[in-house]
Amino acid sequence: MSDVSAVREAGAADIASLLERTQAGDGEAFKTIIRLHQQKVFVLAYSIVRDREDALDVVQETFLRLYQKAGRYRPGHSFQAWLMQMAKNISIDHYRKHLKKRREWETATPLEEIPVPAAPAREGDSASSDLRAAFSRCVETLAERQRMVFVMRHYSELQFHEISETMRISVGTAKSLHFKAVQNLRKRLAPILGVEP
């Protein structure tokens, strides 16, 4: 079944009823929920972990957790926000674990065994790729809440009210964290951007 038809099906069916059927062991109901939300969860996970396989692991783990906790959903509350909260928490765990592993490997792997990164897509565009690389590094160094808001807003393209629900903060706090994140990035990248710090 395609995502579009899954969305149509869910348009008719209530998410609470799908969850109830899932809890009763109805695999099709569970698959419908997955079809509806898998891509959104993937995008959020990828935004945080920045690795396709890890993001797929997060998608699987999120829905497995949903399967175990289907009975805890409170009708009337936003299902998507609940699911995205789970996905966000699992992604952060994954990210931290991955970072730890990466650091361990980086310290233990001899130089000749470190995989050589792929060449940049276009040669002669070093300023742009410098900015890109520096930008990625700077996003990684942001304080966690600022980073989360920034990646959700710009990578996952979530609205501020969705971010606030996912992070359980107010919309004002989400906007303020976003502003601080942009300011910090701008400050840290000032030399490359050619502006005053």
Add this chain to the structure above:
Amino acid sequence: MRDAFEKSSAGQAEAEAVERLLGETEAVRSEIRRAAASVDWETLPSVIADRAMAERGGALARSVTPGLRGWPFVFLMKPALAGLAAGLVVGAVAMYLALRGPAVPQNRDDAYYASGDFLDRAELELARRNTLDYLEKSQYVLLDVFESADRGAIVPAALRSERARDLLQKKKYLNAQLGTVRMAKAKALCDQIEMLFLELAQVDEELPAAELAKLRSYVEERQLLLKINLVRKELESGV
């Protein structure tokens, strides 16, 4: 007038800088779109649902005998595991008796005689050997999977899945030992291999080509075989 002009140019430069900065996020968004386009969204729900059902099935089976729940029951059910555990207990007692040495006077200066350091090293050594054994067997299973795919089924799928299940059991036992800080790298690798065996353990028939390609790409992308070799060498030369 000049001040106002300078302020306005500074503001414009600032706005351009922020715009350029946020423009960089587009590269990441297209990276996400590419990654999302490469996922098989049609089959993923079935894979996840099957796994969820299998895990629920396992949980139900465990809850049937609540009085016998826990690790002693596992040993009752798995003679090999029970044998291994018994061996470990006997070994530990023998080691304790051997290392305890002659009775020492209750003197504070001699209180360190049964050295905790030594016991720690013994525990680490045991973990090292068990991990080496696990990695070696895992490597054989992984090579079997890929070689049987390349040359036709050399190892029957049921046997392969049985081996994967054995290694999953072994991994459960290893988990406690691998928690040791100095074994963190080996633990990370064993965790990745465990994910693969979870998939393999569920397949009793021949793997479809697409599934096999997925597993192969999991192994290749994470350079698991290379990492197994490296960690084995590291463990063989002492942790």
